[in-house]
Amino acid sequence: MSAGAAAGRLIGREVRLASRPSGWPVAENFQIVEAPVPSPGPGHVIVRNIAMSVDPYMRGRMNDVKSYVPPFALDAPLDGGAVGEVIVSESPDRKVGDLVVHGLGWRDYAVLDASRTKVIDPGLAPPTAYLGALGMTGLTAYAGLVEVGAMRPGDTVFISSAAGAVGSLAGQIAKLRGAARVVGSAGSAAKVAYARELGFDAAFDYHDGPVGDSLREAAPDGIDVYFDNVGGDHLEAALSSLRPHGRVAMCGAVAQYNNTTPPAAPRNLALAIGKQLTLKGFIVSSYGHLADEFAAQMAEWLRDGKVRFDETTVDGLENSVRAFLGMLRGDNVGKMVVRLS
Amino acid sequence: MSAGAAAGRLIGREVRLASRPSGWPVAENFQIVEAPVPSPGPGHVIVRNIAMSVDPYMRGRMNDVKSYVPPFALDAPLDGGAVGEVIVSESPDRKVGDLVVHGLGWRDYAVLDASRTKVIDPGLAPPTAYLGALGMTGLTAYAGLVEVGAMRPGDTVFISSAAGAVGSLAGQIAKLRGAARVVGSAGSAAKVAYARELGFDAAFDYHDGPVGDSLREAAPDGIDVYFDNVGGDHLEAALSSLRPHGRVAMCGAVAQYNNTTPPAAPRNLALAIGKQLTLKGFIVSSYGHLADEFAAQMAEWLRDGKVRFDETTVDGLENSVRAFLGMLRGDNVGKMVVRLS
Structure with missing residues (x-):
């Protein structure tokens, strides 16, 4: 026409x-x-x-x-x-x-x-x-975990907003790429159950107590990578639990997007010095170089029923x-x- | 004997x-x-x-x-x-x-x-x-600037504790390696004058007003690298002034070593996401691989009278x-x- x-x-x-x-x-x-x-x-x-x-x-x-x-x-x-x-x-x-x-x-x-x-x-x-899964959301999870967070097989990974679009994919990708343990946090019992269904080894509702306590319980030996969708108290808890040379992929700070006053957390950022942590903020549009690799990999996972x-x-x-x-x-x-x- | x-x-x-x-x-x-x-x-x-x-x-x-x-x-x-x-x-x-x-x-x-x-x-x-200059102090300045902060010729660099042992060397190394502008902060007028003598392009006394204001005035187009010896309000100011893909070499947090309560700053860490900043903590003992290169370079600078x-x-x-x-x-x-x- x-x-x-x-x-x-x-x-x-x-x-x-x-x-x-x-x-x-x-x-x-x-x-x-x-x-x-x-x-x-x-x-x-x-x-x-x-x-x-x-x-x-x-x-x-x-x-x-x-x-x-x-x-x-x-x-x-x-x-x-x-x-x-x-x-x-x-x-x-x-x-x-x-x-x-x-x-x-x-x-x-x-x-x-x-x-x-x-x-x-x-x-x-x-x-x-x-x-x-096959779009920006999936690439965000993939790039954040693989390149920004430099996750290695055997790592313990912590992911906030674990039942959200990016977090739920990041958790599954972490397991598929050999993470030893993947811990998620979410905002309700139903979301915690959902994260467990997806294969997270442990998950907790962040309303159930201080995030730091819940994280230490879920990952008593510490974490290597934190995929941060939240900021604030979650980031503070992760900084405490990160092991030497740990990495934070800073993807979002949804806890504070609607704040009109700035958050006081994290108050323990200086821990990054002695533990030699790396915190790296990222936006998916800078990771186009991974798009083809990601699309091929994710298509395979979807075809094989490995990603939900x-x-x-x-x-x-x-x-x-x-x-x-x-x-x-x-x-x-x-x-x-x-x-x- | x-x-x-x-x-x-x-x-x-x-x-x-x-x-x-x-x-x-x-x-x-x-x-x-x-x-x-x-x-x-x-x-x-x-x-x-x-x-x-x-x-x-x-x-x-x-x-x-x-x-x-x-x-x-x-x-x-x-x-x-x-x-x-x-x-x-x-x-x-x-x-x-x-x-x-x-x-x-x-x-x-x-x-x-x-x-x-x-x-x-x-x-x-x-x-x-x-x-x-030829020891741990010098290697700290060199590794923090060159490898951790990944300083490139043309960068604008901000250094706290600019009159201190590490900071005074970091500022001079930054200039020698082609920084376009080096800004320092220090705790007295005498120290500010000293930093200027060493070749810092601008320096301010952090007692003279909010660090963020002083930094914006000294580096109105923003900064690329922050060499952090202080933490707290200096780090918060740097996060505000850092340009996209900026880097923070986290070397020390002297402002809070003697605090018994944790600092509330930086409250703007979420800026690291959109600006895709990298914050990297380090301790010099992990940078032994740079020791020979550093020793040779610093010896040459000292012989040539280029580092004071x-x-x-x-x-x-x-x-x-x-x-x-x-x-x-x-x-x-x-x-x-x-x-x-």
């Missing part, structure tokens, strides 16, 4: 940032707006989004601070990972019907250069897996903000995904 | 740890005791100490906590870097009159295996330089505790050394 004609008929919804949250975001910070879908230029495609991702890092982009990715603009649509079907193509590289993953979520229709989309193989896994990946699904763009807020509160087990069509 | 006969006649003083300090050490935590010098066994030497080092790390060893080096034992002599002259040798590898550097300071006479001493070249620099190294000298073993406490307070400019004979 003709792109102009198709675009001319299309009205799509998009979620915009109406105001910047102070502390925990509320529904009023967002607005769903209907707007005509722009005409695709040469080389562009229109993608009807099937599903989109909500991720912790998006909270940071709602603040007006310079960071590794620019902040979301006010009164403009949010963006983020999405999968969809090409419905109009002005590019020789994509045909109508292609399933693609791309970066323009939070909207019904995405219009973008075909080179900014990647065709996915729905024979290998359902499309939403490309937002999760669960989703918590919310239906409808109109519920995407609710899904995002729920993810920040930890309502999800595994990856939080919004189904759009 | 016969070792047995010599040892039989020798009485030496040694400084012992009488009780463990709580917070700041006081003179009563130490005791100077006269004791017969043990007879040297086969392969051993007796060294008459000429000078000894007092270093910040020794404070940590006075606590009864497991660390990278065992704590000092109660009612036993302290130890640490020293230089001296071999007066008795039961080893074919050392002769009477050799000047050596070794690890049994805090005493008039050291008796140890010859293999634990290293002969020094007094033609290159005075013996005490082997406790400083000053000492604050205290005379007499009976004043060694006073020297140590003064060093912790920051009374020294450059290396604090106790002259023993």
